[in-house]
Amino acid sequence: MEYGHDVALDELCPVCGDKVSGYHYGLLTCESCKGFFKRTVQNNKKYICAENQECTIDITQRKRCPFCRFQKCLHVGMQLEAVRADRMRGGRNKFGPMYKQDRALKQQRKALVQAMGLRTDRSPPLGYSDLTLHSSPLPPAKNDPISYQPPSLCSLSLSSNSPAAPQYQCAVFSNWTRKSEHSSNCSPGSATTVSSDPGPFSPHGPRMPELVMEFVRCDPDELQLQSKISACLLREQPANPSTFSLLCLMADHTLLSIVEWARTSIFFKQLKVNDQMKLLHSCWSELLLLDFISRQVLFGREGHLLLVTGQEMELSDVASHAGLSVASLVQRGQELVEKLHFLKVDRQEFACIKFLVLFNPDVKQLEDHQFIESVQEQVEGALLEYTLCTSPYLLGRFAHLLLCFSELRSLSALAEDYLSCKHLSGEVPCNNLLTEMLHAKRSCA
């Protein structure tokens, strides 16, 4: 086989952290977890946890609680159906092509990491090395946002058994320029459509804080992001995707772009890789939600949800097709969008808030805690200075922004719980950054 065995076997078992012996029941695991999973399923074993069903499963404690071990096996994605009911030996199963694809991806990832001269020391199962996979230069910006049509995913059929089955509609970006102009008064070097209106930071007005300018410079261009993710989705979408699996794919690629943004951003790139991972593991869902919310505030239309691909979903459709938990999430999200809209939060402020979310000194076991705390203080200072310049008569605005920030946190925690449930019930596509982040956060908690 062309793929080096070392690529896959270099990893640790996602259940207990022992050395991986190969693909077993859907993913790379060690020999002992393979055997444990097989015995449990074949013999239909029922375990009971003597504690509170939150036992730590690692190489030294994996024997202590079979209940929690089996739960973890399922949680990381081991597949019950890969255990054969007829106990036939040998041969191949339906997971074969998946294993092959996964191997190829790992091989590609490793080659890229090596080619770029980046560190290849053992990273956790989370695809942190994905950072390097997606660092190729962005495609050229579409300079004409009105005539530019995103690659159409409109033909995708929507599964009626999907929890939320809204109708897809193609968005025509007639409001793109207008909204961008309204909100972008800044940033030399920013690739986003900029306005001729210099805003409060005209040559004769106050200077925009340097740090805010830098944050906006780090921000990815919306149109480039849109075309990049649309192209990825067209390439990767399965034959008959459900709405939910499509949204997961979208979220996954948005997450990759967020990680890429962080990796190349001021301050963050100065951190050690361990701290970078801890920060990202801790706030990925907040950044994902912030990305979505900011898109609605800056570019969205009333009554619609604007997706990263440029497509729109009608809010009324989402509400009518979604289950209770999704509908409540969407409702709270909309309220947050309205608050931010009312506060006229602009791109600069969103850029600052992103950094506030990322540099969270409350994350445990940070090596460079002091630096991260100082960055957070600097970001807060820059944001305060900026808001005082843009709205000097609205002294409470900064406090309102911080309140929105905490609402974002609580909302993202809910969204993450929802995703975890969906993942446990096998509805979230596996082997992507989204699920890896879910695992990482759960295993840190």
Add this chain to the structure above:
DNA sequence: TTAGCCTTGACA
């Protein structure tokens, strides 16, 4: 019961 090693057999 666990976990390491062995055997089997479809597939490239």
Add this chain to the structure above:
DNA sequence: TGTCAAGGCTAA
């Protein structure tokens, strides 16, 4: 014909 992911065996 080699590979590798199934199930089986067995010492600890």
